[in-house]
Amino acid sequence: MELDGVLIGLLLILCMFSIYTDLKDGMIYNRHLLWIGLAAVVLHWGSFGIYDGNWWKENALLVVAGIGVSLFLYYRKIWAGGDCKLYLMLVLGMPWNIARKSVYGISLIFYIPILAFLFGYLYLLWE
Numbered sequence: 001m002e003l004d005g006v007l008i009g010l011l012l013i014l015c016m017f018s019i020y021t022d023l024k025d026g027m028i029y030n031r032h033l034l035w036i037g038l039a040a041v042v043l044h045w046g047s048f049g050i051y052d053g054n055w056w057k058e059n060a061l062l063v064v065a066g067i068g069v070s071l072f073l074y075y076r077k078i079w080a081g082g083d084c085k086l087y088l089m090l091v092l093g094m095p096w097n098i099a100r101k102s103v104y105g106i107s108l109i110f111y112i113p114i115l116a117f118l119f120g121y122l123y124l125l126w127e
Contacts, residue, residue, distance in 0.1 A: 003047055004095040010040040011093055018086050028082030037089030044093045059096050066091035066109045073113065087112060 014036040018028045067088060074084040091109055101108050 003043065004097050007040050007044055007093060007095045008098070010036055010043070011090060014040065014086070014089060018082075022082070028086055030085070033085050033089050037086075037093060040093030041089065044095060055096050055100070059099060062099050062107055062109050063091055069110065069113060079113075079116075083116070087116075 014032060017032040017036065021032070022028050070084050070087045070091070073079050074081060090112060094109060099107060099109055103111065
C-alpha cells in the first residue's frame with residue numbers, strides 16, 4: 001500500500017540520520033526520534049482501518065515483545081539508550097506487511113537487533 005511506502009521511507013530517513021549522528025558525534029538525538037519517528041508511529045497506528053481482520057492484535061503482541069527485547073538489552077547494558085529508543089521507534093512504526101513476515105519462524109522485528117550486533121562487530125573488526 002502507499003502508506004507502507006511512506007512509513008518505510010520515514011523509517012529509512014530516521015535510520016540514516018541516526019547512523020550519521022551516531023558515527024559523527026556518538027549520539028542518537030531525541031529530536032530525530034521525536035520528529036521523524038513519531039510521525040511514522042502516528043501514521044502506522046492511525047492505519048487501523050486499512051487492513052482487514054484482527055491484524056492489530058498480532059501487531060500489538062509483536063510490539064510488546066519488541067519493547068521487552070529492547071528494554072532487556074538496555075537494562076543488561078548490552079546497548080545504549082539511543083539504540084533502545086531507536087529500536088522502539090522502529091518497532092512501533094514498522095508497517096504490518098513487514099512485521100508479519102518471518103524467517104525460520106522469527107518475525108523480522110527481532111532480526112533488527114541481530115543485524116545491529118552483526119554490523120557493530122564488523123565495524124569493530126574493521127577498526
